[in-house]
Amino acid sequence: MTAIDVNGLHKEFDGGVVAVDDLSFSIESGEIFGFLGPNGAGKSTTINILLGYASPTAGRATVLGQDVSTNFTQTRKRIGILPEGYSLYDRLTAREHIQWVIRTKDAADDPDAILERVGIADAADRRVGGFSKGMGQRLTFGMALVGDPDLLILDEPSSGLDPTGIQEMRETIRELAADGTTVFFSSHVLSEVEAVCDRVGIMSEGQLVALDEIDALRAQIDGSMRITLTLESVPDSLELERLNGVETVTVDGNTVTVSCRNNADKLDVINHVDERATVTNVVSEESSMEDLFNRYTEASHSETDQQVGEVSQ
Amino acid sequence: MSVSDVIWKDFLNVRRSKGIWIGLSIYAVLAGLFLFAQRSRLRYYESAQEGAVATLSQVASIGSFLVPIVAFVAAYLAIAGERETGSAKLELGLPNTRRDVILGKFVSRSLVVALSIVIAYAVAATCLFALYPVFPAQTFLALFGIMSLYAIAYTAIAIGISASVASKARAAAVGFGVYFVLNVVLLVTTPGTIARRILVGIVGLDETPDIYNFISQLVPSQSVLQAVQRLTGNSVTGGELASSTPFYLQPEFVLVILCLWIVFPVVVGYYRFSRADVS
Numbered sequence: 001m002t003a004i005d006v007n008g009l010h011k012e013f014d015g016g017v018v019a020v021d022d023l024s025f026s027i028e029s030g031e032i033f034g035f036l037g038p039n040g041a042g043k044s045t046t047i048n049i050l051l052g053y054a055s056p057t058a059g060r061a062t063v064l065g066q067d068v069s070t071n072f073t074q075t076r077k078r079i080g081i082l083p084e085g086y087s088l089y090d091r092l093t094a095r096e097h098i099q100w101v102i103r104t105k106d107a108a109d110d111p112d113a114i115l116e117r118v119g120i121a122d123a124a125d126r127r128v129g130g131f132s133k134g135m136g137q138r139l140t141f142g143m144a145l146v147g148d149p150d151l152l153i154l155d156e157p158s159s160g161l162d163p164t165g166i167q168e169m170r171e172t173i174r175e176l177a178a179d180g181t182t183v184f185f186s187s188h189v190l191s192e193v194e195a196v197c198d199r200v201g202i203m204s205e206g207q208l209v210a211l212d213e214i215d216a217l218r219a220q221i222d223g224s225m226r227i228t229l230t231l232e233s234v235p236d237s238l239e240l241e242r243l244n245g246v247e248t249v250t251v252d253g254n255t256v257t258v259s260c261r262n263n264a265d266k267l268d269v270i271n272h273v274d275e276r277a278t279v280t281n282v283v284s285e286e287s288s289m290e291d292l293f294n295r296y297t298e299a300s301h302s303e304t305d306q307q308v309g310e311v312s313q
Numbered sequence: 314m315s316v317s318d319v320i321w322k323d324f325l326n327v328r329r330s331k332g333i334w335i336g337l338s339i340y341a342v343l344a345g346l347f348l349f350a351q352r353s354r355l356r357y358y359e360s361a362q363e364g365a366v367a368t369l370s371q372v373a374s375i376g377s378f379l380v381p382i383v384a385f386v387a388a389y390l391a392i393a394g395e396r397e398t399g400s401a402k403l404e405l406g407l408p409n410t411r412r413d414v415i416l417g418k419f420v421s422r423s424l425v426v427a428l429s430i431v432i433a434y435a436v437a438a439t440c441l442f443a444l445y446p447v448f449p450a451q452t453f454l455a456l457f458g459i460m461s462l463y464a465i466a467y468t469a470i471a472i473g474i475s476a477s478v479a480s481k482a483r484a485a486a487v488g489f490g491v492y493f494v495l496n497v498v499l500l501v502t503t504p505g506t507i508a509r510r511i512l513v514g515i516v517g518l519d520e521t522p523d524i525y526n527f528i529s530q531l532v533p534s535q536s537v538l539q540a541v542q543r544l545t546g547n548s549v550t551g552g553e554l555a556s557s558t559p560f561y562l563q564p565e566f567v568l569v570i571l572c573l574w575i576v577f578p579v580v581v582g583y584y585r586f587s588r589a590d591v592s
Contacts, residue, residue: 044592045592048590048591048592051402051405051406052405053402053405053406053590053591053592054590054591054592055588055590073315073408073409073410074408076406076407076408077408079406081402081403081406083399083402083403083406085399085402086399086400086402086403087395087398087399087400087403088400088403089322089326089400091325091326091329091330092322092325092326092329096322096325100318100321100322101407103318103321104315104318104407104408104409105407105408106408140403143403
């Protein structure tokens with residue numbers, strides 16, 4: 001089953017600013033999909049269309065089998081939303097917020113159980129006006145969980161959360177996904193997406209510049225497998241450049257940093273050096289998502305000259 | 314039914330706003346003070362009944378200027394404010410249609426504003442019982458009914474404005490503009506006078522006073538004032554209505570006018586809101 005299907009989506013604002021440009025992708029049920037991109041890439045605009053807040057200039061978006069531009073209201077019972085740039089009702093308590101969502105979704109949840117799950121049960125009867133950003137974010141996440149949704153759409157969910165909060169939210173997301181909930185997770189924080197998502201789409205300037213599983217995307221990057229060796233002393237000639245798969249070698253004092261094409265090459269490097277010197281420490285790094293991300297977003301920067309404005313919030 | 318969920322949440326939220334309660338009590342305070350001050354002037358009227366009716370009519374006149382302000386204060390942020398802060402994203406992310414939202418807000422804010430009329434007329438009734446020798450029940454109920462409907466009509470206008478714009482500042486600006494045109498400009502002239510100038514002065518038609526009156530009546534405050542004057546015999550033109558007066562100039566016609574002013578702004582607001590991008 002397809003949870004989200006986007007086809008040829010295009011959104012142009014007044015004044016000719018193109019926020020989303022011919023976007024197509026689809027997400028299967030049960031997937032945790034990471035939606036990455038720098039601010040202004042068109043992520044929020046895409047999400048606004050998926051949630052029915054905004055209508056596309058052209059193209060189609062189908063969520064849980066329902067076209068978002070027609071009779072979408074009832075489908076929202078099966079969707080949990082944590083939007084970006086939302087605001088809670090200062091004069092209502094946390095419990096009243098959850099009760100409101102339960103009523104509107106015709107759900108049978110217990111408000112206290114939900115508040116317990118997101119870790120703010122002790123603040124249930126406090127008015128939200130006095131909440132910190134993190135507590136507000138926890139409450140909104142709780143509201144998204146009401147009615148055991150089939151699809152969770154989370155836009156920058158970790159903003160305002162402390163590390164514990166982020167960790168707890170991640171665990172909840174994994175539990176839900178294990179139960180078959182589809183999660184659409186948008187973020188500009190790479191480590192977030194890397195930590196929870198099965199598959200990622202990278203958006204830049206209104207277009208999807210990459211769409212694949214994280215491992216597959218990583219494998220696309222050449223020469224960014226790095227290994228750093230610390231030696232007792234560096235011999236005059238290591239002749240590492242002769243090895244297959246080695247791209248660059250830098251020596252700094254007693255440390256030798258080698259970048260190679262793939263993981264297997266690293267072992268060759270270690271064996272090679274071990275025969276010629278005494279190795280005291282080995283640090284191996286995988287390509288970071290940061291590298292990956294910068295590669296994709298920068299590449300599309302230089303390729304396209306078209307006017308794409310910053311449109312979000 | 315989601316409309317009732319929107320009403321439940323909105324009413325819960327609004328009734329905790331101190332600002333709204335201050336706004337709601339203004340009319341009650343002024344009505345009470347006015348009735349208190351006027352009690353010593355009863356002896357200038359031919360009968361106590363006539364004096365009490367005239368005083369109630371003046372309370373309604375005060376309301377015709379004040380109630381729109383109360384309604385605007387209570388309702389102008391209902392939708393535009395939530396769009397600006399982002400609460401609308403939560404509300405529209407739930408199984409609520411935009412129609413549910415606008416209708417729910419309209420009902421909830423109408424309840425709040427109508428409550429201010431109830432409080433004001435409860436204060437007025439208390440003053441009448443305590444300080445006046447008579448209680449003109451029929452006039453009292455008629456005026457209470459008209460003012461309640463008038464308050465709801467202005468709530469509808471405020472909701473229509475709030476649904477049509479995306480920010481607090483615009484809602485305030487448009488609201489002020491509408492109040493200025495519908496209530497302040499009319500202190501100087503009436504739409505009927507303007508129509509007469511055009512029809513007689515420029516186009517060159519014969520005088521048709523009924524038409525001018527009708528055109529003036531299309532404005533809610535004028536409609537209410539004329540109805541109040543006719544109901545209380547406190548008419549500026551004086552005397553009873555002629556039997557040939559057309560139906561659209563009878564005092565009951567104010568109900569039709571006010572209902573139109575409820576439906577029209579809400580429909581326009583819905584039309585604009587349903588096509589707007591909320592982001």
